[in-house]
Amino acid sequence: MASVQSSARPKTARKPAAADAAFSGSNIAEFTRQQELDAYRMMLLIRRFEEKAGQMYGMGLIGGFCHLYIGQEAVVTGVQMSSKEGDAIITGYRDHGHMLACDMDPKGVMAELTGRRGGLSKGKGGSMHMFSKEKHFYGGHGIVAAQVPLGTGLAFANRYRGNDNVSLTYFGDGAANQGQVYESFNMAELWKLPVVYIIENNRYAMGTAVTRASAQTDFSRRGISFNIPGEQVDGMDVRAVKAAADKAIKWCRDGNGPYILEMQTYRYRGHSMSDPAKYRSKEEVQKMRDEFDPIEQVRNRVLKANMATEDELKKLDASVRAIVAEAAEFATNDPEPDPSELWTDILR
Numbered sequence: 168m169a170s171v172q173s174s175a176r177p178k179t180a181r182k183p184a185a186a187d188a189a190f191s192g193s194n195i196a197e198f199t200r201q202q203e204l205d206a207y208r209m210m211l212l213i214r215r216f217e218e219k220a221g222q223m224y225g226m227g228l229i230g231g232f233c234h235l236y237i238g239q240e241a242v243v244t245g246v247q248m249s250s251k252e253g254d255a256i257i258t259g260y261r262d263h264g265h266m267l268a269c270d271m272d273p274k275g276v277m278a279e280l281t282g283r284r285g286g287l288s289k290g291k292g293g294s295m296h297m298f299s300k301e302k303h304f305y306g307g308h309g310i311v312a313a314q315v316p317l318g319t320g321l322a323f324a325n326r327y328r329g330n331d332n333v334s335l336t337y338f339g340d341g342a343a344n345q346g347q348v349y350e351s352f353n354m355a356e357l358w359k360l361p362v363v364y365i366i367e368n369n370r371y372a373m374g375t376a377v378t379r380a381s382a383q384t385d386f387s388r389r390g391i392s393f394n395i396p397g398e399q400v401d402g403m404d405v406r407a408v409k410a411a412a413d414k415a416i417k418w419c420r421d422g423n424g425p426y427i428l429e430m431q432t433y434r435y436r437g438h439s440m441s442d443p444a445k446y447r448s449k450e451e452v453q454k455m456r457d458e459f460d461p462i463e464q465v466r467n468r469v470l471k472a473n474m475a476t477e478d479e480l481k482k483l484d485a486s487v488r489a490i491v492a493e494a495a496e497f498a499t500n501d502p503e504p505d506p507s508e509l510w511t512d513i514l515r
Contacts, residue, residue, distance in 0.1 A: 238369070250416065283502065353393055374442060
C-alpha cells in the first residue's frame with residue numbers, strides 16, 4: 168500500500184492575542200458630567216468589590232471557583248446605562264460585576280460568595296450562580312455558553328408577551344465557539360427575537376489566545392450566516408460601549424430581531440483565582456493597565472474637563488470602599504444557612 172502524505176497545513180507562528188494592545192475604533196456617546204461620574208462610580212464599585220473578593224478568597228472565606236471581572240468593568244457598565252426597567256440580563260460565571268451593575272445589593276452578592284444566609288441565592292449558589300427576579304437578573308451560569316439559549320428564551324418570552332423588553336445575553340470569546348450559540352442565533356433571527364448577544368472578548372477565554380482557538384477572530388461576524396448584524400466595540404471605553412448598546416437595543420426594541428456586539432476587552436487577572444496566567448507576559452498586562460484602563464480613562468477625562476476635583480474623586484473612592492468594606496463585614500459575620508435549606512428550591 169502506498170504511503171499517504173499528510174495534508175495538514177504547516178503550523179505558522181501567531182501573534183499573542185493582545186500583542187499590539189489595539190482596540191477597534193468605535194463611535195462614542197457624548198456623556199454629561201453626571202453620566203461620567205455615574206459610570207466612574209459604578210466601575211470603581213465593581214473594581215473595589217472584585218479586589219476585596221480576591222482578598223477574601225485568599226483568606227479562605229470564599230470557596231470553590233471565583234472569576235474576577237477586573238479590567239472588563241466598562242462593558243457591563245456601558246450596556247446597563249442603555250437598558251431600561253424590564254430588560255432581562257443573563258451571563259456566565261464571571262458575573263459579580265453584572266450583578267452590581269443591575270443595582271443588586273453588594274452585601275447580598277458578597278454574602279453569596281461566602282455561602283451565607285443573606286446571600287442572593289440563600290448561600291446555595293456561590294460565586295457562579297446568583298439570581299434576582301426583582302432586578303431581572305437570571306444568572307450566573309457555570310456551564311460554558313449555557314446562558315445563551317436561556318437568554319434567547321427570555322427574548323422569546325418577551326416577544327410572546329408583546330412587550331418591548333430586550334434580553335441582554337452576555338458570554339465570552341471561549342463560549343462563542345459552542346454549538347448551542349449558533350442554534351440560538353438561528354432561532355433568534357428566524358423568529359426576530361429581541362436579544363442583544365454581547366460577546367465579552369477578553370482575548371484568552373480560559374487560557375488560550377483567540378488567535379489559536381478561533382478560525383474567525385472577528386466575533387461580530389459570527390452571525391453573518393444567520394443574517395444577524397454585528398459590530399466590534401472598544402470595550403475599554405464606556406462611552407463606546409454605551410453608543411453601541413444604544414444602537415443595538417433600539418434595533419431589538421424596534422422589532423428587527425437579534426444583534427451582536429463584540430466587546431473587545433481585557434481581564435487583568437487569571438481566568439479564575441487558581442489560574443497563574445502564564446500564557447501571557449506581565450509586560451502585556453501592564454501595558455493594558457497603563458494605556459487602556461477603563462476607570463482611568465474616565466478619571467482623566469473628568470479631571471481634564473474640570474467636572475470634578477482630585478479631592479471629590481478621592482471622596483467618591485472612599486465612599487465606594489466603605490460600601491465594599493460593609494459588604495465584606497456582613498458576608499463574614501452573617502450566619503450560614505440552616506441545613507434544612509438543602510431541601511428547598513428542589514424540583515422533584
